[in-house]
Amino acid sequence: MNVRGDLSDLEGLIDRIDDVARQREQVAVDDILAAVGYRSFGPVVLVAGLITLAPLVGDIPGVPTLLALLVLLTAGQLLFRRQHIWLPGWIVKRRLPRNKLRKGLAWVRKPARGIDRCTRPRLTLFVEGPGLLILSLACIAVALAMPAMEIVPFSANGGGAALVAFGLAMIARDGAVALFALIVTAGTLGFVGAGFL
Numbered sequence: 001m002n003v004r005g006d007l008s009d010l011e012g013l014i015d016r017i018d019d020v021a022r023q024r025e026q027v028a029v030d031d032i033l034a035a036v037g038y039r040s041f042g043p044v045v046l047v048a049g050l051i052t053l054a055p056l057v058g059d060i061p062g063v064p065t066l067l068a069l070l071v072l073l074t075a076g077q078l079l080f081r082r083q084h085i086w087l088p089g090w091i092v093k094r095r096l097p098r099n100k101l102r103k104g105l106a107w108v109r110k111p112a113r114g115i116d117r118c119t120r121p122r123l124t125l126f127v128e129g130p131g132l133l134i135l136s137l138a139c140i141a142v143a144l145a146m147p148a149m150e151i152v153p154f155s156a157n158g159g160g161a162a163l164v165a166f167g168l169a170m171i172a173r174d175g176a177v178a179l180f181a182l183i184v185t186a187g188t189l190g191f192v193g194a195g196f197l
Helices: 010-022 029-036 041-053 063-079 098-118 130-149 155-172 175-195
Strands: 026-028 095-097
Touching: 010 029, 010 041, 010 098, 010 155, 026 029, 026 098, 029 041, 041 063, 041 098, 041 155, 063 130, 063 155, 095 098, 130 155, 130 175, 155 175
Parallel strands: none
Antiparallel strands: 026 095
């Protein structure tokens, strides 16, 4: 499979997913993971966030919960320091419609270049060692809350934004983005909690 883009920035990641989407009518989760790499925990979390945020795709009932399972399994394996990601077949075989995926990616691409200009390695203690453990736990918290986010209006956008920020923090080794992701997570979880009161 010929794909452009590297995994060092958001735009490169979008390029890789878009290349895969152009080659298939229905895009399996496995196709996307193969493009970003099964050893790439940060990109997998980032992809889950991007798809959750993407219009037409993240709004499909059940998709946020499916992506939550993907994040839950990914972050859980990161906690146990696995070298590659294992996912059950029923998740990796799930398919997304090509047109909706590509339209969603086109929408996300617009701010990607600006975001990439703002990220760089800094405050790396927040994305290494104990900091990475905290990020993994926060990703798990977002994933566990994602089914509830399908019920509370607009909260899935906050969850998607948090996952995008966590993924960016991991691939760019940007601790400032990690701190931002933690703030977004706290706000989103608070919003979801308030929605059930």
